[in-house]
Amino acid sequence: MSRWNLEAINIAREIANFLEAKKGEDIVVLDIKDISSFTDYFVIVSCTSSRMLQSLSNALSREVKTQFHKSSLPEGRPDSGWVVMDYGDVVVHIFSTEQRDYYRLEDLWSEGHVILRLM
Numbered sequence: 001m002s003r004w005n006l007e008a009i010n011i012a013r014e015i016a017n018f019l020e021a022k023k024g025e026d027i028v029v030l031d032i033k034d035i036s037s038f039t040d041y042f043v044i045v046s047c048t049s050s051r052m053l054q055s056l057s058n059a060l061s062r063e064v065k066t067q068f069h070k071s072s073l074p075e076g077r078p079d080s081g082w083v084v085m086d087y088g089d090v091v092v093h094i095f096s097t098e099q100r101d102y103y104r105l106e107d108l109w110s111e112g113h114v115i116l117r118l119m
Contacts, residue, residue, distance in 0.1 A: 008040050008041055008089035008090055009031075009040075009041065009115070011064075011068055011087070011089075011090055012029045012040075012041040012043050012090045012115075012116075013029060013116060014067065015043050015060065015063075015064065015090065015092060016029050016043055016045075016116055016118060017118075018059075018060065018063050019043070019045045019056060019060065019092075020118045022055070022056055022059055022060075023047075023052070024045035024046065024047060024056055024094075025045065025046045025047065025048070025097075025119075026044075026045070026046045026100075026117075026118075026119055027043070027044070027045045027116075027117070027118040027119075028042075028043070028044045028045075028106060028114055028116070028117050028118075029041055029042070029043050029114070029115050029116040029117075030042040030043075030044065030105075030106065030109055030112045030113070030114055030115070031112055031113040031114075031115050032109050032111075032112035034111075034112075035109070035111045035112060036109075036112075038091075039086075039088070039089055039090065039091045040089040040090065041089065041090045041091070041115075042090075042091055042092075042093060042105065042109065042112070043090060043091070043092045043093070044092075044093045044095065044100070044105055044106065045092070045093070045094050045095065046095050046096070046097050046100050047094065047095070047096065047097075048096075048097065049096070050078040050079045050081070050096065051078070053078040053081070053083055053094055053095075053096060054078040056094050057074045057078070057083045057085065057094055060085060060092065060094075061074065061085065064085075064087060068087075070087045070088070072085040072086050072087050080099075081095060081096035081098060081099035082094070082095050082096070082099045082103070093105060
């Protein structure tokens with residue numbers, strides 16, 4: 001197993017803590033490694049505006065590159081209310097509150113295990 005795989009849970013938690021420090025809301029780390037073939041963890045966070053969504057995705061991109069030497073091009077647009085950042089074993093979903101309520105990823109992946117929730 002690579003170092004990244006061994007540390008994926010710690011990286012997911014560090015990402016969650018970083019997003020909380022940047023004022024992200026209702027942050028969840030969801031363990032889906034037993035039910036997904038493409039990633040081990042989702043980090044899901046809500047924000048209150050497209051401007052905040054843009055700011056969070058930019059700041060997270062810089063932080064993960066600096067701390068973990070991983071890069072991801074954000075997929076989606078802040079004005080759409082959903083940006084995804086794929087770091088391999090950890091996928092981050094940054095949502096507007098409305099889009100998160102609409103897509104309900106926690107319900108869709110309910111067979112996964114919530115391992116951290118920051119409100």
